[in-house]
């Protein structure tokens with residue numbers, strides 16, 4: 074690869090440069106907390122918006138519109154006391170020795186410009202908040218045929234495909250077996266993503282599609298495949314059981330102790346772990362398959378880990394960090410959110426707390442660096458001195474509970490102090506909690522509007 078074009082650092086030369094990679098939960102929480110007056114802050118992300126993931130499953134069926142849960146990053150950075158620069162690009166490399174990152178323009182930008190597609194940016198402090206990608210475990214066919222549910226374009230694609238399947242299944246003269254295949258929706262992974270997606274899909278079918286596709290909607294089958302003996306491993310067993318029973322009542326077939334071994338274009342191969350000695354393999358035809366089997370590290374995360382001593386960076390999940398969220402084996406690189414290998418679950422709750430902690434920590438560092446620079450030292454020497462003498466408290470996580478939507482206006486809540494709730498009242502709590510957690514009044518208004526629109530007119534079934 075040719076050497077990337079070095080970019081001149083922007084901003085005030087008496088302040089340290091902070092690069093924040095990613096515009097997700099962890100980075101946004103950091104940006105909300107940090108006092109930017111002491112820093113030259115640059116955010117680099119291929120997405121110029123923050124995505125409110127807890128409501129993403131609702132976008133796959135049109136309960137919510139995509140833009141209702143997106144918040145442009147400039148709405149957030151624009152409110153800071155000192156300006157924050159945003160670069161829309163993929164970070165493809167981090168060089169901890171020279172303290173530079175390499176960024177690459179997004180594909181869309183390449184169509185508008187024909188040079189300067191990559192650049193190098195220097196940093197004094199670096200925060201890696203690039204999240205995770207969908208784990209496929211190297212299972213054949215997943216990348217080619219399955220649909221993921223992590224990004225906005227995933228939800229858009231699923232919504233289009235659901236309508237594709239319904240319209241195609243209604244085509245006259247189609248063989249009944251083909252109709253059944255097209256209307257068989259498979260969800261792989263019984264974690265919260267798979268459960269919430271299956272729940273939204275079932276709502277869509279029962280509340281809207283039955284009305285618009287009376288001939289074919291009754292042939293719809295939703296199957297959730299889970300390798301473990303129960304769904305929702307991170308929830309209490311009483312809530313696992315409640316959810317499984319609720320799904321059964323709502324005609325969502327839950328196949329536990331069943332692992333997917335291969336995904337083909339129109340069928341999925343599963344291995345059923347039965348009590349019998351011989352395990353059985355089955356082929357199940359499907360119309361759409363949604364893959365939600367958890368997280369794996371992004372290429373950038375693995376690439377950085379490989380540059381560091383193996384005895385310090387030996388976790389498949391992501392970057393190993395110390396108590397202060399510093400990446401082990403580096404100077405002044407921090408990792409927060411899903412890309413960090415910590416004892417906590419990969420949730421927005423953890424990412425937000427880590428981002429908030431680091432935002433406060435860096436606000437203090439920035440102030441101290443400014444004082445040392447005021448005494449005549451260079452920014453680089455000041456950063457080293459502040460880092461060396463830091464005696465700040467480490468990060469401590471406070472678990473505030475887990476919530477999940479399970480369909481038919483029901484939700485489950487696993488709260489601290491062994492409080493387990495389920496049902497309609499919990500659904501209202503789930504809704505109000507996430508509504509109040511949305512970052513901006515604009516998003517809150519859009520989400521409320523979408524919910525009202527759905528009650529009054531149902532979900533939109535037009536194809537774009």
Ligand code: FAD
Pocket residue numbers: 094095096097098099100117118119120126127128129130162163164165202203204205222223266371373409410411412419420421422423424476
């Ligand atoms: P993300 O929010 O994923 O952000 C990563 C950012 O990095 C993105 O902006 C991305 O564009 C950017 N990026 C990626 N690659 C690069 C690169 N090479 N260079 C620069 N930037 C890059 N958690 C909960 O606590 N409660 C919930 O109800 C909940 N619901 C969820 C529902 C769904 C459907 C999903 C998928 C997840 C849900 N989660 C929930 C989990 C939660 O979304 C994640 O834990 C959280 O997003 C992690 O935050 P993050 O900042 O680490 O990563």
Ligand code: NAI
Pocket residue numbers: 127212261262263264265266267269298299300301304305306307331332333334365366367368418419420475476477478
């Ligand atoms: P997950 O890791 O929570 O669950 C994945 C499931 O897939 C596991 O139960 C696993 O046994 C199963 N699985 C793995 N391989 C399989 C195979 N080959 N065949 C069949 N099943 C297989 O992943 P999920 O749901 O994607 O969530 C990712 C993270 O996001 C988690 O930390 C989760 O807690 C968080 N999240 C939280 C939500 C909430 O709190 N409401 C909502 C969505 C995600």
